[in-house]
Amino acid sequence: MMSKVSKEYICLMQLHGAVPEDQVKKVCSEFTGPIYQKPPLRASVKRRLRVRRIYELKVLEVQGNLVLMQVHCEAGTYVRKLCHDIGLILGVGAHMKELRRTRSGSFKEDSTLVTLHDLKDAYDLWRETGDEAWLRRAVQPMEKVVEEVPKIVVRDTAVDAICHGASLAAPGVLRLTSDIKKGSEVALMTQKGELVALASALMSAEEILEAEHGLVARTTRVIMEPGTYPPLWRKSKTT
Numbered sequence: 001m002m003s004k005v006s007k008e009y010i011c012l013m014q015l016h017g018a019v020p021e022d023q024v025k026k027v028c029s030e031f032t033g034p035i036y037q038k039p040p041l042r043a044s045v046k047r048r049l050r051v052r053r054i055y056e057l058k059v060l061e062v063q064g065n066l067v068l069m070q071v072h073c074e075a076g077t078y079v080r081k082l083c084h085d086i087g088l089i090l091g092v093g094a095h096m097k098e099l100r101r102t103r104s105g106s107f108k109e110d111s112t113l114v115t116l117h118d119l120k121d122a123y124d125l126w127r128e129t130g131d132e133a134w135l136r137r138a139v140q141p142m143e144k145v146v147e148e149v150p151k152i153v154v155r156d157t158a159v160d161a162i163c164h165g166a167s168l169a170a171p172g173v174l175r176l177t178s179d180i181k182k183g184s185e186v187a188l189m190t191q192k193g194e195l196v197a198l199a200s201a202l203m204s205a206e207e208i209l210e211a212e213h214g215l216v217a218r219t220t221r222v223i224m225e226p227g228t229y230p231p232l233w234r235k236s237k238t239t
């Protein structure tokens with residue numbers, strides 16, 4: 001799932017020739033919005049032309065032929081290819097020298113990431129004192145992962161059936177976000193905001209709101225343990 005959310009990077013690009021700083025900033029600003037990209041030769045995906053969106057490209061610093069940039073982009077964007085294309089437009093060529101991911105969806109480098117040492121210290125503190133504050137900061141709830149994912153809130157009566165792998169039918173829908181498209185990944189949530197499962201939408205948000213019967217989302221991965229909510233559904237009897 002995290003592979004589908006937007007990303008933010010700090011990138012160090014090296015130009016192959018001298019270019020005035022104002023020209024570098026001007027050209028970089030032209031790469032915001034939808035851009036065409038073909039994955040590089042070393043990519044693990046099929047090399048076909050595709051469109052990816054650059055939400056923001058900010059030049060932080062220019063020293064000689066080195067350009068430090070902050071790039072906020074759609075998942076699947078190749079920053080290495082972005083640097084190459086910027087170099088082509090500048091007329092001198094360029095390559096990516098260093099890259100660091102600073103954000104993936106709602107997970108930010110400066111606020112949610114912890115080291116294994118931090119996690120161990122938080123665990124040891126909880127074992128010794130019972131204080132779980134640092135452990136709660138180090139271990140994020142599953143719901144954090146789906147903060148940017150379209151959501152369908154399901155009725156309590158449908159939760160346990162979904163936990164057993166059932167798909168979501170229209171009567172089980174309580175409310176939903178408006179950004180659901182047919183075929184998109186959605187998070188099925190309880191009324192309390194608990195993550196029940198991941199699913200693939202079989203209808204758009206508008207179609208789901210109008211549906212009175214039939215399946216609206218196919219469950220792809222169950223997160224909540226069966227039995228967390230009472231089984232208010234009937235299993236089919238075998239004879």
